[in-house]
Amino acid sequence: MKNVLITLAAVAALGAAEGALAQSSGNMTDQQQLLISQIQTDKRAIVLSTLELTDAEVAAFTPIYDKYQVEMKKILTRSSDVLNKYASNYDSMTDDAAEDILEEALAVREDRNDLLKDYAKRLGKKLPATKVLRWVQVESKLTTLLDWQMAQVIPLAK
Amino acid sequence: MKLASLVLTLIVAASPLASVAQDATTSADEQILIKQIQTNRRGVYAEYLKLTDAESKAFWPIYDEYEAQSKKLVDRYLAMLNDFAAKYDTLTDAEAAEMLKERLAIERKRLDLKVKYTDRIAKVLPGLKALRYAQIESRIENLTQRNLYTLIPLAR
Numbered sequence: 001m002k003n004v005l006i007t008l009a010a011v012a013a014l015g016a017a018e019g020a021l022a023q024s025s026g027n028m029t030d031q032q033q034l035l036i037s038q039i040q041t042d043k044r045a046i047v048l049s050t051l052e053l054t055d056a057e058v059a060a061f062t063p064i065y066d067k068y069q070v071e072m073k074k075i076l077t078r079s080s081d082v083l084n085k086y087a088s089n090y091d092s093m094t095d096d097a098a099e100d101i102l103e104e105a106l107a108v109r110e111d112r113n114d115l116l117k118d119y120a121k122r123l124g125k126k127l128p129a130t131k132v133l134r135w136v137q138v139e140s141k142l143t144t145l146l147d148w149q150m151a152q153v154i155p156l157a158k
Numbered sequence: 159m160k161l162a163s164l165v166l167t168l169i170v171a172a173s174p175l176a177s178v179a180q181d182a183t184t185s186a187d188e189q190i191l192i193k194q195i196q197t198n199r200r201g202v203y204a205e206y207l208k209l210t211d212a213e214s215k216a217f218w219p220i221y222d223e224y225e226a227q228s229k230k231l232v233d234r235y236l237a238m239l240n241d242f243a244a245k246y247d248t249l250t251d252a253e254a255a256e257m258l259k260e261r262l263a264i265e266r267k268r269l270d271l272k273v274k275y276t277d278r279i280a281k282v283l284p285g286l287k288a289l290r291y292a293q294i295e296s297r298i299e300n301l302t303q304r305n306l307y308t309l310i311p312l313a314r
Contacts (some may be wrong), residue, residue, distance in 0.1 A: 006297055016162060050312070057225050090262070093286055093289075094285070094286075095284045095285030095286050096285060098283070098284075098285035098286040098289040099280060099285035099288070099289075100289065101289060102276070102280060102285070102288060102289045102292055105292070106272075106273050106276060106292070109269065110269060110273065113265060113266065113269050115266075116262075117262045117266065120258060120262060122244075122256070124258070128251045128254075129251040129252070129254035129255035130249060130251055130254040130313050130314065132254070132255075132258060133254045133255075133257060133258045133261075133313045134312050134313045136258060136261065136262070137312050138311065138312065140303075140307075141307050144247075144300060144303045144304050144307065145304065147296075147300050148300050148301075151293075151296070151300060156206065156290055156293050156294070157286050157289045157290045157293060158286070
């Protein structure tokens with residue numbers, strides 16, 4: 001699993017690096033969308049292999065998880081937009097721009113947290129609690145790793 | 159970047175979990191860094207925020223209050239993790255459900271606290287320094303979690 005995680009993180013880091021260099025071109029937005037899709041595809045495979053679900057559990061889990069992924073994609077897209085705004089303002093960041101970026105970044109974080117909680121509850125109605133706990137652990141690990149990799153390529157505000 | 163190599167107090171505090179760790183990877187170097195950050199977390203913020211005297215006077219009381227509030231949640235989180243460690247081999251669904259509920263509640267409170275105090279700090283610092291503070295805080299939090307995860311096995 002470690003190798004897959006490293007690959008996933010590298011892909012995420014690449015995306016962040018692209019975002020940091022983005023000059024708000026349409027192509028870059030398309031690339032970021034592709035990247036988000038790739039991250040989500042990889043993440044789905046990791047999650048499924050890690051949870052060790054029975055066939056019946058897989059049938060119950062995947063429709064809910066796929067809805068979660070759709071909602072998460074919206075959040076990742078917003079996160080990507082924040083990064084692009086940060087990158088385009090980086091060299092001449094005003095206090096007002098910094099405040100806006102901070103506010104949006106915190107809002108994204110809150111929504112991400114709420115989404116995890118919401119879907120843990122949904123999954124709790126279909127799966128044993130030990131499996132749901134395991135899912136939350138895996139999902140949180142992956143999110144933390146992605147955040148970490150992004151932090152590696154995003155400089156602190158000047 | 160210096161921040162990239164910082165590891166936090168929480169790892170040391172979580173040491174009872176080492177008994178159930180599947181792949182604890184905290185190296186000797188990291189242990190040294192942990193000790194450094196234990197004694198110098200304020201120094202990290204001081205170095206990276208470069209506050210003026212007036213900004214320092216406004217910032218530190220809020221930050222100290224945030225730290226005190228955060229510590230309560232850290233203690234609660236560690237209690238949950240120790241409970242997880244104690245029950246790990248025989249964890250029932252009912253116990254897992256309780257732990258999940260507790261974990262999600264702590265994470266919600268932790269995020270609420272982060273947002274509340276970041277907002278307060280943003281009111282007393284220029285936007286740019288507030289953003290920088292939030293970035294440093296998030297990186298330290300991420301390091302804490304990332305290293306903690308190396309100590310905690312997945313539920314069976």
